[in-house]
């Protein structure tokens with residue numbers, strides 16, 4: 001079953017028009033929410049961000065977020081989703097192709113689930129990353145369907161046998177192609193501040209909360225490519241990758257090529273946070 005507008009229907013029944021604006025312009029917003037033990041993780045925060053993204057592109061959601069939340073819970077239940085992801089997107093709707101906003105279109109919400117286990121190999125051993133130019137637009141704070149900059153960066157990483165592309169704008173590390181990036185230097189955690197150059201990841205916010213609880217000093221301060229190269233530990237965060245160590249950047253090892261102690265401490269705190277929020 002998938003969510004189509006405000007109904008749960010079979011995937012085969014769903015119909016997307018050739019003039020859907022998400023399809024033609026990437027004109028819409030989206031979210032990805034993780035499910036553990038059949039329960040959603042930080043759903044309210046993701047839905048609040050969906051509302052914000054919609055507001056920022058002047059798209060009025062077709063029905064209240066409380067109704068969407070109920071439908072998503074129903075979607076989890078009907079698909080017997082124990083462990084996996086929920087993808088949600090809202091398009092500005094279908095109208096004759098023209099860049100300006102349509103007068104009459106009703107925004108279309110769709111959502112479906114993916115059954116997916118936690119990426120344990122990556123979480124335990126870490127991943128390789130490369131650095132590349134951040135060629136994206138200047139509203140990276142909006143979780144928009146326009147992902148071509150991210151797609152091209154990710155493929156560059158894959159072409160180099162790496163899992164993530166770390167993006168550099170004007171010498172500064174912004175974030176990953178689909179993740180937020182953190183470094184640890186002399187015991188302090190650093191990540192880019194929230195502004196128009198990054199997506200304020202929900203996992204990023206959880207990491208900062210856990211750092212606070214673990215009494216790990218942190219600072220939302222941008223750092224340079226050179227500081228990235230000199231870091232003691234590097235990790236990424238995202239809904240699907242959680243807190244994942246980066247053990248090699250541009251073919252050079254980070255922390256001798258193994259996950260570092262503070263990264264591991266935060267990973268452990270994250271697992272406890274999953275248990276606290278989804279097993280109670």
Ligand code: PMP
Nearest residue numbers: 178179180199201202203238239
């Ligand atoms: N930055 C970008 C560019 C992303 O696409 C994502 C994942 N959607 C993130 C950061 C991580 O955000 P979250 O923790 O909410 O998944």
